Amino acid sequence: MILDGLLYSPEHEWMKVEGKTARVGITHYAQEALGSVVFIELPEVGAKVEAGEALGVVESVKAASDYYCPVSGTVTAVNSQLFDAPELLNEDPYGRGWIAEVEMSEPEQMEKLLDAAGYQELLAGEDK
Amino acid sequence: MTEELKKTPLYQVHLAAGARMVPFGGWCMPLQYRDILEEHRAVRERAGLFDVSHMGEIMVRGAGAESLIQGVVTNDVQAMSDGQVIYSPMCNENGGVLDDLLVYRLEKGSYLLVVNASNKDRDLEWIIGHAAKDTVVEDISEKTALLALQGPRAADILRTLAVFEPDTMGYYRFVRGEVAGVGCLVSRTGYTGEDGFEIYLNSGDAPGVWRALLEAGEDHGLAPAGLGARDTLRLEASLPLYGHELNEKITPLEAGLGRFVKLEKGYFFGREALMRQQGKLARRLAGLTMEDRGVPRAGYQVTVNREQIGWITSGGYTPTLDKYLAMAYLSSGIMPGDRVAVIIRGKEYSAAVLSLPLYKRPPKK
Numbered sequence: 373m374i375l376d377g378l379l380y381s382p383e384h385e386w387m388k389v390e391g392k393t394a395r396v397g398i399t400h401y402a403q404e405a406l407g408s409v410v411f412i413e414l415p416e417v418g419a420k421v422e423a424g425e426a427l428g429v430v431e432s433v434k435a436a437s438d439y440y441c442p443v444s445g446t447v448t449a450v451n452s453q454l455f456d457a458p459e460l461l462n463e464d465p466y467g468r469g470w471i472a473e474v475e476m477s478e479p480e481q482m483e484k485l486l487d488a489a490g491y492q493e494l495l496a497g498e499d500k
Numbered sequence: 501m502t503e504e505l506k507k508t509p510l511y512q513v514h515l516a517a518g519a520r521m522v523p524f525g526g527w528c529m530p531l532q533y534r535d536i537l538e539e540h541r542a543v544r545e546r547a548g549l550f551d552v553s554h555m556g557e558i559m560v561r562g563a564g565a566e567s568l569i570q571g572v573v574t575n576d577v578q579a580m581s582d583g584q585v586i587y588s589p590m591c592n593e594n595g596g597v598l599d600d601l602l603v604y605r606l607e608k609g610s611y612l613l614v615v616n617a618s619n620k621d622r623d624l625e626w627i628i629g630h631a632a633k634d635t636v637v638e639d640i641s642e643k644t645a646l647l648a649l650q651g652p653r654a655a656d657i658l659r660t661l662a663v664f665e666p667d668t669m670g671y672y673r674f675v676r677g678e679v680a681g682v683g684c685l686v687s688r689t690g691y692t693g694e695d696g697f698e699i700y701l702n703s704g705d706a707p708g709v710w711r712a713l714l715e716a717g718e719d720h721g722l723a724p725a726g727l728g729a730r731d732t733l734r735l736e737a738s739l740p741l742y743g744h745e746l747n748e749k750i751t752p753l754e755a756g757l758g759r760f761v762k763l764e765k766g767y768f769f770g771r772e773a774l775m776r777q778q779g780k781l782a783r784r785l786a787g788l789t790m791e792d793r794g795v796p797r798a799g800y801q802v803t804v805n806r807e808q809i810g811w812i813t814s815g816g817y818t819p820t821l822d823k824y825l826a827m828a829y830l831s832s833g834i835m836p837g838d839r840v841a842v843i844i845r846g847k848e849y850s851a852a853v854l855s856l857p858l859y860k861r862p863p864k865k
Contacts, residue, residue, distance in 0.1 A: 407728075408537045410817035411795045411824070429845065431795045433536045433728055433816060455793065 373400040375466055379482060380491035381442040397470045398439055401495055406432040409461045414450040415472055423481050443481045449473040508553035509645045509706040525618035527554040529727050536728035537819045543692055543733055544820050547651030548725035549713055556620030557644040558613040564635040565609050572769055574752055576762040580605040585672045585687050588760050589752040591770030596748040599623050604674060616742045645706035650696030653720040658697055660716045680712035693737025693861055736818045738857035744798055744813040745785060753777055756785045781832050787854035788826040794849040796826035801843040825858050
């Protein structure tokens, strides 16, 4: 399940951009691979991040995995609903399961990301 | 899955059901069919069906069978009657646990031992090594499959397929009879903390009985369940898992299994070491509940005032209790109610010490 109008990273994050702000989450593919999410470590508001750097850790029943920020910038908001309801990442990864918002310091980095068709192609390769 | 991993008789059935397979103890096993938490809840609320055919089964027969087993396990085998099952640790000379197992007394001079998959070869060598000429030890693991039907609806489901009435079996008793037209050994035992049955049968019969159980269980909400749910269920029930709560460096007394250690029964491997340790435990298995939100996992350090006082043996999110819980070895001075810190990725997360078990199923109404 891939939505149009979003940008995607090869690490299975999605980004929705409005002006200089990017809202970030993990894709349907990522949440399915993880299984039931039981906990997510969120970044701090105000934290500075670099493209490709881990924003935090998402924990499923069996494992803990890093999740990454596709662009550089400053964290301006986090989805605190995920504290009590980490299952939102599984149930609604593109909607209520959004993770953080980042004010981009280098918006040109978006050009390196994939569009829906590009991400679709990536997944097709991965399933082999 | 690589070719080196062993497959149970139900391997193809699991693949066809879309199970996610993982390596476990040298076997290719189903971790989950749909979702670990969903399967866990199914077992607590209705029933789940597990393929645990990877476990090892060893027959011990002959005039010397009883004394052989009595000499290697800590529990009392001599007091057993036909049709009874007991749980017991098996120790080395230092009182360290080599394995934990079930002993089934089929009749005088004939016992079935059920051991952990990962320890089977070593257990076999140990037992054969101590057997006298009047005892025959036979590994029947490969021709034996094992299904576990667990949950409050288990008896109702089994009743539709068994020639015997499941409720005639008390806890830790077994019968031999037909299930779905196939000869089985069925015991009222399990590893989930719920009522349930473990069904031993010939490998070739396993796929047919598995399917028959799923079909009979459909109206009762029976779900196939994998190792993921098996682990979360046994964590809540606070049942030990070899390699986590038990290993060769840990004694059954430290693990809280003293009621399965019958020091008065006479000589057994590890008896002297355990007698010396009685009342002098330096560490003990306890429970932990996270107070800061974080997931406690096996291997994580437990500290008080920045000093390590223990480590976590098993932990995670537990769906029935809706809490982040763990079992841990803690220095003996630490008591239930005390506050400790769990180190998760280098940071301290507060937890409270609990006594075990973490979960006890509500009494049947």
